[in-house]
Amino acid sequence: MAFDHSQALDDCITLLFQESNAIEYGLSLAEFARLLFDTASKYLGPDTDAGEFLRLYRTLHIGDLVLMQACAAGNASAWELLIHTYRPKLRQAALMMTRDHDAARELADSLFGELFGAAGKPKLLSFTGRGSLEGWLKATLAQSYIDRYRVEQRLIRLDDHKVGSRAIFPASFETEVADSRLERAVAGALAELGSSDRLLLTSYFFDRRTLAEIGRMIHVHESTVSRRVRKVTKTVRKKVIRSLLESGLDRREVNEMIDSGAWRISLDIEKLIYGRCEAVQE
Amino acid sequence: MPEHFDLNLLSAFAEQKLSGGEREIVLRHLSNCRVCRDCLAMMDSLVQTSRKGREAHPTIWIGGVAAAICILFLATRFYAPAVRTRRDGSTTSILQRTQELRNRVPLAHISLSAFDNRTSLPPGSDLSLSPPASLRSVALVNASFVPVSSATEPNRITLKTALGDRWISVDTIPARFER
Numbered sequence: 001m002a003f004d005h006s007q008a009l010d011d012c013i014t015l016l017f018q019e020s021n022a023i024e025y026g027l028s029l030a031e032f033a034r035l036l037f038d039t040a041s042k043y044l045g046p047d048t049d050a051g052e053f054l055r056l057y058r059t060l061h062i063g064d065l066v067l068m069q070a071c072a073a074g075n076a077s078a079w080e081l082l083i084h085t086y087r088p089k090l091r092q093a094a095l096m097m098t099r100d101h102d103a104a105r106e107l108a109d110s111l112f113g114e115l116f117g118a119a120g121k122p123k124l125l126s127f128t129g130r131g132s133l134e135g136w137l138k139a140t141l142a143q144s145y146i147d148r149y150r151v152e153q154r155l156i157r158l159d160d161h162k163v164g165s166r167a168i169f170p171a172s173f174e175t176e177v178a179d180s181r182l183e184r185a186v187a188g189a190l191a192e193l194g195s196s197d198r199l200l201l202t203s204y205f206f207d208r209r210t211l212a213e214i215g216r217m218i219h220v221h222e223s224t225v226s227r228r229v230r231k232v233t234k235t236v237r238k239k240v241i242r243s244l245l246e247s248g249l250d251r252r253e254v255n256e257m258i259d260s261g262a263w264r265i266s267l268d269i270e271k272l273i274y275g276r277c278e279a280v281q282e
Numbered sequence: 283m284p285e286h287f288d289l290n291l292l293s294a295f296a297e298q299k300l301s302g303g304e305r306e307i308v309l310r311h312l313s314n315c316r317v318c319r320d321c322l323a324m325m326d327s328l329v330q331t332s333r334k335g336r337e338a339h340p341t342i343w344i345g346g347v348a349a350a351i352c353i354l355f356l357a358t359r360f361y362a363p364a365v366r367t368r369r370d371g372s373t374t375s376i377l378q379r380t381q382e383l384r385n386r387v388p389l390a391h392i393s394l395s396a397f398d399n400r401t402s403l404p405p406g407s408d409l410s411l412s413p414p415a416s417l418r419s420v421a422l423v424n425a426s427f428v429p430v431s432s433a434t435e436p437n438r439i440t441l442k443t444a445l446g447d448r449w450i451s452v453d454t455i456p457a458r459f460e461r
Binding site: 093127 | 288289291292293295296297298299300304306309310312314316319320323324325326327328330
């Protein structure tokens with residue numbers, strides 16, 4: 001869809017423009033309309049009709065979106081509002097993550113540095129208003145913390161390896177190659193699962209999250225998670241057995257293989273389930 | 283810095299703002315990406331922690347108010363410089379008044395018992411030491427309404443006072459009232 005709005009869209013944009021504080025930040029109606037269109041275009045295809053644009057516009061956090069645009073444009077009052085409103089919240093959130101005041105302050109403040117773009121495109125321009133600004137900032141903070149944590153973990157491991165106090169992997173660790181038939185059967189069963197069920201399994205068995213945590217993550221009750229985990233596990237097991245039987249093994253061999261080999265292929269299952277973090281162009 | 287999934291969608295997912303198609307995209311990604319699952323879990327823990335904090339606030343607030351009321355009451359009761367005017371025109375604070383009452387009250391266990399006249403007032407014991415007005419105060423301060431004991435017991439006396447048709451029993455007799 002080209003940048004040519006229908007009358008209904010124009011009315012909607014005008015209304016949103018009036019409701020937002022875009023005028024205070026010196027944003028014209030045309031600039032505001034362009035901002036909405038560019039934002040929506042990140043999520044909607046080129047052939048999307050005006051109705052979809054309309055629905056998306058209505059779900060956006062317009063006030064937050066305008067604020068971030070104003071900040072990117074160097075509006076002093078917008079900056080002040082952003083810092084005044086969100087820095088204490090981010091520092092508090094960082095403190096909950098790091099449990100250390102200095103580290104929390106450093107983490108939160110470095111995020112603000114990234115937002116305003118010490119180098120390259122300011123990160124705050126990647127905010128699209130799909131969720132609240134506070135939620136997006138906390139997600140960014142959490143991701144930043146996880147990245148740092150992973151880097152630190154790697155450094156510690158390398159350091160340990162160098163001084164010889166602890167090997168990266170236990171000396172006795174031997175990768176036992178699982179029977180390829182079992183591996184194929186498991187991979188096939190997992191591939192047939194829906195994304196929601198795969199998420200349940202990975203969160204429960206590999207991330208070791210509690211049912212309550214998973215429930216909050218996907219917005220269902222923990223008893224529902226419990227039922228679904230049981231059901232999915234049973235389904236996977238059935239599919240694996242059926243696949244192995246179809247491959248020519250008899251029932252005794254299948255049972256032996258599952259009983260003896262399940263733990264050995266656990267790492268391989270993780271590889272099968274975990275993909276690389278799919279980069280989505282922001 | 284590695285490229286990441288769109289945090290706009292992830293935060294919108296956390297806030298339950300996504301529709302079916304986009305929610306499915308996020309679920310599919312989450313099932314494949316441990317970093318984003320950790321990120322989402324961390325966001326959830328932040329929400330839970332701040333929710334607990336918010337829920338704790340009313341308790342603290344109510345507790346604070348209750349404590350303030352207690353302190354105010356105690357301060358008014360004992361330390362407030364409230365001034366009362368006596369009948370003779372002199373003034374006294376509540377604290378002073380309380381101390382005076384305590385000093386005047388004999389260390390006796392006083393109890394009221396209506397219409398008990400087994401022992402009459404000894405001659406001469408006209409309660410000049412404890413005039414009726416102060417006896418009322420005494421009775422209020424040491425309000426312990428135990429039954430009047432037998433008149434045959436030693437160290438007990440029953441006095442008829444001006445507090446209506448009532449008898450006052452003094453369990454531990456002050457020196458002035460000894461038989």
